[in-house]
Amino acid sequence: MESKMFKIYARNDERIQLKVFPGHFATPQSHITHYLDITTMKSRCSEARRIARELSRNYEASIPIDTIVCMDGLEVVGAYLADELTKAGVLSMNAHQTIYITSPEYNNVGQMIFRDNVQMMIKDKNILILNGSVTTGETLSRAVSSILYYGGQIRAVAAIFSAVRSVAQLPVHSIFHQKDIPDYGTYRVHDCPLCKNKQKLDAIVNGFGYSKI
Secondary structure, three states: OHHHOEEEEOOOOOOOEEEEEEEEEEOOOOEEEEEEEOHHHHHOHHHHHHHHHHHHOOOOOOOOOOEEEEOOOOHHHHHHHHHHHHHOOOOOOOOOOOOEEEOOEEOOOOOEEOOOOOHHHOOOOEEEEEEEEEOOOHHHHHHHHHHHHOOOEEEEEEEEEEOOOEEOOEEEEEEEEHHHOOOOOEEOHHHOHHHHOOOOOOEEEEOOEEEEO
């Protein structure tokens, strides 16, 4: 798998490099033709800071952000993004005029929940959802529904990579897009051409990484 890896570079900062592995991969919602490795992007401070700086370009100071909800283990990027938004003049309506960083939890049936002690960061707050990789948008749609259920108002959606341009009528601002990856495809399990051609799965993947088969 590693031998086929290639990199693509962000348009505005070539130091932002996305590792791409072609193959046959299963996500919780679909099968995809490429696995996108964002491991170092969310764990190295220098890379996380560059990602945050690039994402912050999409948001005007007129949009208030009280809380960044981090998906896919992106809390480090979220913290830098909060700092970049603050420096850009984006206002927080919180009492201390600072931006909260939090992540959802999942119950035993896969529902996205926020515990009682975290709900104060969601209810009546202006929310930015931060994603790693968005393929079909189904997980993101569930995040939107959960945040609305807990009383949050979603102001923005950001991602490192997104194969979709919008979810629930919200634009998804991402650094990398589907068109950046030649022959990228995402398919429902029953419609997967790779399965029909009997190409074996390389790995099971999600926002936290991959497990080889």
